[in-house]
Amino acid sequence: MRNVLMSIVFLILLAFMLYVAINPGDFGSSTGEHFVFGAPKFTDMDNYFIHNGQNQTAANNIVTSIVFDYRGFDTLGEASVLFTAVLGVGVVLRLLGGGRNDE
Amino acid sequence: MMSKIVRTQANFLYPFILIFGFYVVAHGHITPGGGFQGGAVIATGVALVAVAYGYDTIKKWIKKTHLTAAEGIGLLCFIITAFIGLSTSFFYNFLANSGLIFGNRVPYGINPGYLNTAGTLPIMNLAVGIEVLGGLSVIIMYMMAYGREVKQ
Numbered sequence: 001m002r003n004v005l006m007s008i009v010f011l012i013l014l015a016f017m018l019y020v021a022i023n024p025g026d027f028g029s030s031t032g033e034h035f036v037f038g039a040p041k042f043t044d045m046d047n048y049f050i051h052n053g054q055n056q057t058a059a060n061n062i063v064t065s066i067v068f069d070y071r072g073f074d075t076l077g078e079a080s081v082l083f084t085a086v087l088g089v090g091v092v093l094r095l096l097g098g099g100r101n102d103e
Numbered sequence: 104m105m106s107k108i109v110r111t112q113a114n115f116l117y118p119f120i121l122i123f124g125f126y127v128v129a130h131g132h133i134t135p136g137g138g139f140q141g142g143a144v145i146a147t148g149v150a151l152v153a154v155a156y157g158y159d160t161i162k163k164w165i166k167k168t169h170l171t172a173a174e175g176i177g178l179l180c181f182i183i184t185a186f187i188g189l190s191t192s193f194f195y196n197f198l199a200n201s202g203l204i205f206g207n208r209v210p211y212g213i214n215p216g217y218l219n220t221a222g223t224l225p226i227m228n229l230a231v232g233i234e235v236l237g238g239l240s241v242i243i244m245y246m247m248a249y250g251r252e253v254k255q
Contacts, residue, residue, distance in 0.1 A: 058199040058209045059132040059221035067137065068227045072185060072194030075227075078139070079178055079234055086174060086238045093249040 104157040113155035120148035128232035132221035138228040142235025149240040158247040170241040177234025184226050198222035 049062055049070070057065040067075050104110070127134075128141030153161045188195030198206050199222030209220045218225075 054209050054211050056199065057196050057221060057224065058207065059224050060209060060214065060216050061132050061134065061137075063135070064132050064137050064224055064228070065221070068224050068231075069194060069196050069222075072227075075231070076181065076185065076194075079181055079231060082235060082238045083174065083178055086171070086241055089242050089245050090171075093245045096249060 104160060105155050109155050113151050117148050117152055120151065121145055124148065124236070125232075128228055129225070130216075130218070131228035131232075132224040133216040133218070138231025139235050141228075142232040143239060145232070145236040146239035146243065149236075150243050153243055153247055158244075158251050162244070162248075165240070165244065167241055167244050170237040170244065173237030174234050174241065175237075177230045177232070177237060180230035181227055181234065184223050184230065188223070196222040196224070198226075 049066060053062045053065045054060065057069045059065040059069075124141045124143075124145035124147075126141075127136035127144055128138055131137035131141065149165065153165075185194045188197040191197070198204065199220075200206060200208050201222070205219055205222055205225050207217060207219045209217060
């Protein structure tokens with residue numbers, strides 16, 4: 001029963017994605033924006049970073065200026081992921097090792 | 104504890120690995136790399152010494168509480184630096200082009216690279232570097248402690 005349900009959900013998602021990939025013009029046409037896979041319309045995003053990154057963040061490394069400034073919230077998530085990983089390793093290994101707290 | 108050859112090589116390589124890691128962290132806004140990569144390099148130095156000398160010797164030198172404290176302090180500094188610019192927006196680069204510390208302008212286009220630029224990016228690189236070196240090192244220490252307890 002569960003496998004049948006999962007197969008149906010998978011087929012629906014597959015049909016939707018194939019439809020969008022084959023007929024890109026219909027997707028999002030109500031808002032007047034047409035997304036074409038492989039050729040996105042908003043290609044000037046990377047040009048914006050390349051032309052304005054050095055003036056706005058004063059950093060030569062555009063990758064660092066994106067990671068820590070433009071997309072800083074994403075980096076905060078990465079740092080919290082590492083913190084949570086260390087927390088989990090500490091808890092699990094201390095429990096597996098007998099729960100002693102002498103070191 | 105491994106043989107004397109391995110220990111001598113670890114003694115020789117350990118400071119260079121640490122210097123290279125801190126170089127990658129400090130030049131994160133100029134050269135490729137940054138906080139995550141540099142912190143991982145420093146953690147490899149800790150792993151080298153831990154493997155060469157064994158856990159029973161290394162736990163007298165490197166305390167796990169210090170590493171976890173470094174991790175927490177790094178994450179806290181990162182979040183505080185992000186919150187200082189909150190008057191404009193979260194993660195606003197309030198130090199860039201301001202003339203204060205790390206506040207020099209950088210010329211547009213190709214240039215040799217200047218350390219005193221990029222505003223909050225070096226501070227965030229340093230904070231993330233401290234966090235990653237503490238986190239990865241303490242993972243190594245925890246795993247070695249668990250392996251020793253399993254062996255006993």
